[in-house]
Amino acid sequence: MTSLTCDVAVIGAGTAGLAAERNARKHGARTLLIDPEFAGTTCATVGCMPSKLLIAAARAAHQARESDLFGIRTGPVEVDGPAVMARLRRERDRFVSATRKDFDALPEGTRIRARARFDGLAGRLSGGQARLILDDERVVTARAVVIATGSAPMVPGPFAALGDLALTNETLFDLPDLPRSLAVIGGGAIGLELAQALARLGVSVTLFDSGTRLGGVRCDRIHATLKKAMAEEMTLRLGVTPEPSKDGRAERIAWEDGEATFDRVLVAAGRPPNVAGLGLETTGLRLDDHGMPEVDPRTMQCGDAPIFMAGDANGARPVLHEASAEGAIAGRNAVAWPAVVPSRRKTPFTITFTDPPLVSIGEDPDDSAAIGSADYGNQGRARVEGRNRGLARLYAAAPDGRLIGADLFCPGADHLGHLLVWAMEAGQTATDLLTRPTYHPTLEEGLRGALRQICRAVPLELPGDSDPGQPPGL
Numbered sequence: 474m475t476s477l478t479c480d481v482a483v484i485g486a487g488t489a490g491l492a493a494e495r496n497a498r499k500h501g502a503r504t505l506l507i508d509p510e511f512a513g514t515t516c517a518t519v520g521c522m523p524s525k526l527l528i529a530a531a532r533a534a535h536q537a538r539e540s541d542l543f544g545i546r547t548g549p550v551e552v553d554g555p556a557v558m559a560r561l562r563r564e565r566d567r568f569v570s571a572t573r574k575d576f577d578a579l580p581e582g583t584r585i586r587a588r589a590r591f592d593g594l595a596g597r598l599s600g601g602q603a604r605l606i607l608d609d610e611r612v613v614t615a616r617a618v619v620i621a622t623g624s625a626p627m628v629p630g631p632f633a634a635l636g637d638l639a640l641t642n643e644t645l646f647d648l649p650d651l652p653r654s655l656a657v658i659g660g661g662a663i664g665l666e667l668a669q670a671l672a673r674l675g676v677s678v679t680l681f682d683s684g685t686r687l688g689g690v691r692c693d694r695i696h697a698t699l700k701k702a703m704a705e706e707m708t709l710r711l712g713v714t715p716e717p718s719k720d721g722r723a724e725r726i727a728w729e730d731g732e733a734t735f736d737r738v739l740v741a742a743g744r745p746p747n748v749a750g751l752g753l754e755t756t757g758l759r760l761d762d763h764g765m766p767e768v769d770p771r772t773m774q775c776g777d778a779p780i781f782m783a784g785d786a787n788g789a790r791p792v793l794h795e796a797s798a799e800g801a802i803a804g805r806n807a808v809a810w811p812a813v814v815p816s817r818r819k820t821p822f823t824i825t826f827t828d829p830p831l832v833s834i835g836e837d838p839d840d841s842a843a844i845g846s847a848d849y850g851n852q853g854r855a856r857v858e859g860r861n862r863g864l865a866r867l868y869a870a871a872p873d874g875r876l877i878g879a880d881l882f883c884p885g886a887d888h889l890g891h892l893l894v895w896a897m898e899a900g901q902t903a904t905d906l907l908t909r910p911t912y913h914p915t916l917e918e919g920l921r922g923a924l925r926q927i928c929r930a931v932p933l934e935l936p937g938d939s940d941p942g943q944p945p946g947l
């Protein structure tokens with residue numbers, strides 16, 4: 474039995490694991506990075522990048538179809554499915570090879586190709602040492618361990634029984650061609666992005682969700698606008714229990730008051746953390762009903778053990794920039810253990826890349842929050858571009874109108890969201906933003922009405938030398 478020793482062992486070579494290993498090494502640790510495949514991060518292989526490539530193709534098709542609005546005639550728009558998928562994979566593979574360069578840059582001996590688990594008796598923590606058993610029977614002894622094992626699609630039993638006919642984000646992007654019809658199970662971030670993109674690529678899409686809220690949207694008005702927009706491009710079946718069965722070469726989905734057949738089914742019903750088989754129950758950590766330990770969000774530490782959890786593995790903020798940030802926090806604290814250092818966490822921020830994009834910033838506002846709304850249904854620049862739909866809701870706290878959150882579903886929301894979250898990180902108020910220069914005609918101008926509403930609601934005096942109204946054409 475081979476034994477390996479290090480200061481910090483990182484389990485999982487995704488975005489969080491790579492960041493953890495880098496930062497632990499930067500802080501002087503001897504590190505090992507353990508992964509069974511080193512295939513590339515989820516983001517590059519089956520996540521952010523291929524999904525955005527599909528969305529980019531969908532946008533091109535959509536814009537070509539919409540060009541009539543401007544007097545530009547393209548004739549019927551033809552979607553060449555194999556060409557769409559081929560370009561997606563070509564570009565995806567470029568991103569994957571870039572992440573593989575990160576693996577190549579690891580110091581000699583750092584990369585351990587294996588699946589790791591904490592081991593029963595041998596895995597108990599003693600004297601600041603943690604022991605891992607690898608699936609090739611090597612043993613790793615480390616002062617501290619970072620768990621960065623990511624998440625995986627949850628495929629409910631009846632869908633799993635469909636075998637290859639049921640797609641997930643791990644198989645969709647390898648299809649040689651687009652299906653003619655598709656049932657999407659789950660209206661969360663993955664379901665919304667992919668359902669809309671595929672609908673725009675000519676696939677007949679029906680989106681099922683057992684809940685009635687798409688994308689976990691917290692604001693009723695934003696949700697109503699999102700739902701209306703999605704219903705224009707696909708069939709929505711919300712608040713139903715989809716039950717699949719095979720129907721020859723097709724798939725039949727039955728629900729409470731109907732049934733239909735589809736070429737394929739895409740299951741996007743959530744991605745729980747990859748903790749099964751990690752042997753966490755052998756570590757002495759207190760685990761909840763899902764087998765998850767409690768993780769301190771400021772240190773990424775599990776209980777008071779020399780075990781840290783970062784990225785999708787801890788289930789808290791399953792988006793890329795947080796995987797990277799949490800990996801760095803975990804890596805540094807794994808070196809510092811037991812003298813861990815709490816970090817300030819960034820304002821929660823998510824973008825779902827629908828068209829228009831759906832953005833959520835900040836914690837849920839309470840009843841005392843001042844709210845300002847901006848309607849993009851008639852906003853100047855949005856109208857110029859034929860993208861005039863949706864709205865933005867900004868939240869602020871009394872007494873100074875400090876911005877604390879926002880929900881957006883409007884053109885340019887991915888960029889407006891950055892503007893707002895950066896302002897929040899800087900502690901800025903509605904007045905601060907109103908006194909900044911805002912160019913005309915831009916989508917940013919649309920936010921000024923919402924900022925003025927906040928000033929009135931708090932209430933705050935607008936600076937005496939600022940226009941209390943809106944110039945025409947905004």
Ligand SMILES: Cc1cc2nc3c(=O)[nH]c(=O)nc-3n(C[C@H](O)[C@H](O)[C@H](O)COP(=O)(O)OP(=O)(O)OC[C@H]3O[C@@H](n4cnc5c(N)ncnc54)[C@H](O)[C@@H]3O)c2cc1C
Pocket residue numbers: 484485486487488489490507508509510511512513514515516519520521522524587588589590621622623624642663747750751783784785786790791792793794796826
């Ligand atoms: C379709 C899709 C689209 C997305 N789009 C976006 C987006 O646009 N923007 C955004 O911010 N986020 C997006 N996300 C989320 C983002 O991709 C994830 O939050 C991020 O990739 C998580 O990184 P990670 O390091 O936690 O996990 P991963 O990158 O999955 O890494 C986990 C690693 O752990 C390894 N592993 C697992 N078990 C073990 C074990 N026992 N031993 C050793 N190694 C193990 C795996 O092999 C894997 O390499 C998307 C996700 C999906 C699925």
Ligand SMILES: NC(=O)c1ccc[n+]([C@@H]2O[C@H](COP(=O)([O-])OP(=O)(O)OC[C@H]3O[C@@H](n4cnc5c(N)ncnc54)[C@H](O)[C@@H]3O)[C@@H](O)[C@H]2O)c1
Pocket residue numbers: 629658659660661662663664666681682683684686687688689713714715741742743744790791792793823824825826
């Ligand atoms: N742009 C982005 O940042 C982006 C894009 C895609 C994914 N992601 C990340 O990936 C994670 C996973 O995304 P997701 O969309 O799979 O999960 P999700 O948790 O966001 O949504 C899952 C949806 O599936 C529904 N559902 C669950 N079981 C069902 C069933 N049996 N039948 C019908 N509906 C069912 C749920 O009600 C929910 O609405 C997200 O949390 C997100 O952080 C991010």
